[in-house]
Amino acid sequence: MYPADLKYSKDHEWIRVEGNRGRVGITHYAQETLGDVVYVDLPRAGDMVKAGESFGTVESVKSVSDLYAPVSGEVVEVNREVMDHPDLINKDPYGSGWLIIIEMSDPGELDNLMDALAYEEMVKEG
Template sequence: MANERVPANLKYTREHEWIRVEGNIGVVGITWFAQDQLGDVVFVELPEVGRELKQNEQFGVVESVKTVSDLYIPVSGKVVEVNKALDGSPELINQDPYGEGWILKIEIADPAELDNLLDAAAYEEFTKEG
């Protein structure tokens, strides 16, 4: 079942991050479910470009009017770009979590790690249980 809140072409973490694979680059953001739970996002702490991250490592935070939430990287690799638009417009995460609200791009070190992530159906099931 297709669901615009859980796009089928992405992989998901149990911490509510998503990754879209484009060649050897992974585009990472937080899910519709996560931004909905957070409420209005007011600040995003982005990692440094060039930072090496290990799968599931905390790489930043998202701050909303309700809470502060850690961000975890879905796969190991090197940060090659961050979404600078979020500095001035963190609300992009609420408005377009799978598009303009992306957080970073990572050069994927080990594509096999993608197998540890949830597909759309599993993520949908996971968010229903919670």
């Protein structure tokens, strides 16, 4: 449920490091807590995001949650597919349900994130 090759934030985002870039999505735990995702609001390519700050929102029928950037940098790609089919976030949170790709301005920020074990621990403790 929490792939070992990803880094995790306390706000329930994951990031997959791909060179100087990071692919970002929400975790299995986050999608399960939200329930059926009905809408996702994402930034545009070219927008700057800052670690720990909101870059968009994700909505279920009866709730809405902010999405927080795990690292700072420029948004270089946005998953158009997930905007049209938000159910991908529920079905495949670590695959086709990814949200954005960030060109990291400070890869050192990755050190502030958790590995899969630490994240799983955090989720268990609630």
